[in-house]
Amino acid sequence: MKRFLIPAAALLLSAAATSALAAAGTVLRDDKLYSQPSAAAAVAGSATKGASVNILAKQGGWLRVSTGKSSGWIRLLSVRAGAGGLGGAGLGDVVGAATTKSDPTRVVAVAGLRGLNNEDLKQAQFNADELARLDAWGVTAAQAKSFAAQSGLAAVSVPALAAPGSSPKSKPAQEPSPWESN
């Protein structure tokens, strides 16, 4: 059995950066569809904000989607995965679990557990032992650099991103917890 698993895994890896998906998504802004995952490629169509799409594949900063009318590559940040619509203003995310890469059975397994909450955090007592443990796991800058070099990571010059223009276009008022109202 193990013998079969190894070549299968190797095959998956060799399929390279493109991973196949079949997930629901919603278009977050009007954007173009390209025939290849590149803004230099031919335009294959367009997608309208709010439209539902099927996410077919992913590669770097691009998703291959099908709108029903057409299909092509769209920028990763122009689409959200999941069935919750545009987000804060969207409808329920009821089938969301089935649309992620993460194992849906895991969601079921922990659904009954209570997560961290405000009370846990407010009641928390300072724990010096855990803090000492944290310190003990710390690494130096030199160690981090050597760790990076082991995998060929090198510092790259990337300019900072400016905040999106503070244009006066009216945005809908946000509730304190928009996700809750999904």
Place this chain on the structure above:
Amino acid sequence: MKLKWIAVGVALAALSSAASGFDLGKLLEERVNQELNKNKKTPPASTASPATPSAAAPSPAKQKVDINQLGFALFGDYSPEQENRIGKQIAGNLLGAVPLVRDDALQRYVNQVGNWVALQSGSKGVTWRFGVLDTEDINAFAAPGGYVFVTKGLYRLLNNEAELAGVLGHEIAHVTQKHHLKVLKQSSLIGALGQVASSKAKSSDQVVQNLIGNGAEIMARGLDKDAEFEADRVGMVYAARAGYTPWGLPDVLQDLAGLPAKDSRTSLLTQTHPHPADRLATLGEAVGGQLDAVQGKELADRFYRIK
């Protein structure tokens, strides 16, 4: 703006009792005006008068407040030492609610990735500490002075080192942009906080703890959504500067967007962060095509997987 006025009221109230006998009223008033004039609108002179009452002001009778410290705490910057004192207290409290995962290899790995990403921030004099918290809750936290935590639940969602770098980059950005300190500065107790945090006395740790709120309350309160959007932009760039693909953080946000809304593991995250779809959309507005040419590594092979 309102918060600022409350702070001014507090400052003045503290001043009137603790500093009587000195001519500090004038000094603070000047400092307050100087600060307020930085804003677009010049306020009417009368609003800075020491006579301004403030219902929000706590009784400062028992606190000795040094006026320089107070003014500094309200308007100035903390030293890296002060930041670390504050952050250490918050981190220690958080660890009182959730312990660290007992996995040396995991914790060491996260510290190596985290420190490498943090090096790209250019911040000096920060001792960075990264930890994975032993809870299935999906979240990540930062505290001033270089403390960064990611929960085991969030870690399990990650698929490669670039995604980890993106998540850590977001938290590192909260530290470098001093988002939590800004929240603390808006609290009415900040003046005294600045004073005790600068004190060398060990006993003041207790006072720092009292002043930052109960336990790790600040983590439950969260930051405003603009701070979260900024941390997304800055964190994504830190990860890219570290040689990772910039798309790690967006990939994690996509996975979060795909989780069911009622997943109990994300209840605190949903209370303290904008919806992942809003974060993706806002990040998309800032990024556009600017990162198209940036290549980077995913490092799925090296990614440490929790047993």
